[in-house]
Amino acid sequence: MSHDLNETLIFVKVVEQGSFIAAAKSLGLPKTTVSRKVQELETRLGARLLHRTTRRLGLTEAGSIYHEHCQRIARELEEAESAVSQLQSGPRGWLRFTVPYSIGITWIAPLLGQFHAQYPEIRLDMHMGNEKLDLIAGEADLALRVGALPDSNLVARKLGSLRTQVFASPAYIERYGEPLHPEELQFHRILAMRKPHHTGNSPRFTWQLGENGGELRDFPVTPLMTANDMSALNGALVCGEGLLLTGDVMAKPFVESGMVRRVLAGWTGPEVDFNAVFAGGRLVSPKVRAFVDFLVEKLNFDANYMLAQCPAAKLAQRQQEKEDAALESSGKRILEKVTAAA
Incomplete structure (x- = not known):
């Protein structure tokens, strides 16, 4: 049996509003269209769904059963659309990206703490490796790639x-x-x-x-x-x-x-070239756009990059410098004592 979801949603709206006229106004459709869609639904199902009188509409037994199930579907559809709308309204959700191991460790990982602080509603899933995941098929949202880009269906933004x-x-x-x-x-x-x-x-x-x-x-x-x-x-x-x-x-x-x-x-x-590669089009995900913009701003291929971006690395370096200075000072004192004794 073929399904026309529009017929089902119109039927749910008619029951919810209590009349064809009210449902038509709510949906922004002509009353004749609403009435015809409900009739087509009844014909397809082979059952009368509504009792029609001059004063009110009532559900038949079949209509009551059908409405109970379809009301849940309509509600879940509204929730799904709301979730997508909310996701598109700002950067949030899981962002899966792939990057070569050596670049991921050296240049990308030190930045992720800053990115999360700036975009706390984005969760990151970093896949390190050189295999090419299919971005069009949704295996990843984004790829950070070195070298030529053979797939013309993708958009590349140069990072360095x-x-x-x-x-x-x-x-x-x-x-x-x-x-x-x-x-x-x-x-x-x-x-x-x-x-x-x-x-x-x-x-x-x-x-x-x-x-x-x-x-x-x-x-x-x-x-x-x-x-x-x-x-x-x-x-x-x-x-x-x-x-x-x-x-x-x-x-x-x-x-x-x-x-x-x-x-x-x-x-x-x-x-x-080192590029950020992602599926193009008008509806680029806000989380992808946010991550790429962040990398363009922050990424800097420099030998001291880890120290510049990672607070823990800075702290470790300062601690090492203190230990080296203490060791040097201790060595000088020992040398002075030996010299004085001689």
Whole structure:
């Protein structure tokens, strides 16, 4: 049996208002339309639902049973529409987003406390990984992605850019030497991001590099190790296992600590965009819009980012500085005593 929800809702309104005229006014419909819809409903059900007299309307037994069930449906429908309207009126509800693990840990996680303080009615579900969830199908509300965006049905808002360069650890350079030209990369141990759909038997890897900002050229490399997230490759880089082409801001903390340094000076790889990606259209969810606007305002690819954004990290750093100062002071006192005794 086919169902026309409009007929049912009109019937409920007629019973609620007590007449076809009152129901028509409430619904903003002609009385003839309201009467016809109720008649069509009775025909479809094969049962009379209303006793019609010149003075009043009354429910038949079938009408009473039908109204009891349909009244609940009408009420739940009103509540559903009210809930959606309330959700769209301001940022609230669960926001599920996906982000690469290394970026999620380093740059996104330190911001989430601030975001929640600003938008307490939004709950966050952060999914860290590089698999592409289907945003159109509703697997996530938002994706934070690095690189090209193949799906034209999505809207992308740029959050920042990563300049890629080649890095190595002092231990690697001491053991294997330093490449002086990209042509030498084919003879070096390489750490590389796994290609999409790569199964381990891909015949060819290349790195794109350009000299002094010039045109990018393909240089063949043979990876010793591939991974689907930069965090794993960073660990191997620091341990001296190979060379890595990575974003400058991602390598910056390791460079400043002396654990790695840039090689192939003057040669840079592609500049890669970091985007917030979401389903477009006129009805973008307020919670998605709020989160993207927040990231545009707050996100800053800097090595001291965690300390700048996370109060706990600041406190830990200050505590460490106090302990270091106390240790240094204690050492000086011991040295003074030893010197005086001598």
